[in-house]
Amino acid sequence: MPPSLTPTRITVDAEAQTFTIAWGDGHQTVFPLDGLRRACPCAACQGHAKMNELPDPEIFRLPALMRWNALRVEPAGSIGLRLIWDDGHDTGIYAWERLRAMCPCSECAPG
Ligand SMILES: [Zn+2]
Numbered sequence: 001m002p003p004s005l006t007p008t009r010i011t012v013d014a015e016a017q018t019f020t021i022a023w024g025d026g027h028q029t030v031f032p033l034d035g036l037r038r039a040c041p042c043a044a045c046q047g048h049a050k051m052n053e054l055p056d057p058e059i060f061r062l063p064a065l066m067r068w069n070a071l072r073v074e075p076a077g078s079i080g081l082r083l084i085w086d087d088g089h090d091t092g093i094y095a096w097e098r099l100r101a102m103c104p105c106s107e108c109a110p111g
């Protein structure tokens with residue numbers, strides 16, 4: 001894995017409702033929790049056809065409809081992370097590559 005796809009630290013801040021990944025190349029990705037839930041890559045959430053497409057970065061700019069207070073993060077092998085949400089939804093495997101590609105920061109997703 002290149003450093004840009006190697007996480008060095010993952011932080012969930014329930015107070016700020018953010019999910020932060022620090023990458024091996026020094027980049028930092030901050031997702032709003034509600035946006036990350038909407039971006040769930042599983043077939044049930046995205047449909048089979050769209051699973052390999054990236055979500056519109058706009059979904060990370062929408063106001064949050066839900067607060068997530070009990071997000072659980074588990075490793076999914078070396079592929080990425082499984083996120084287990086307060087609503088019991090646990091089928092989303094968020095691959096490192098996808099997480100990095102979805103980075104909503106102004107550098108990665110201008111506009
Ligand atoms: Zn899902």
Ligand SMILES: [Zn+2]
Nearest residue numbers: 103105107108
């Ligand atoms: Zn970025």
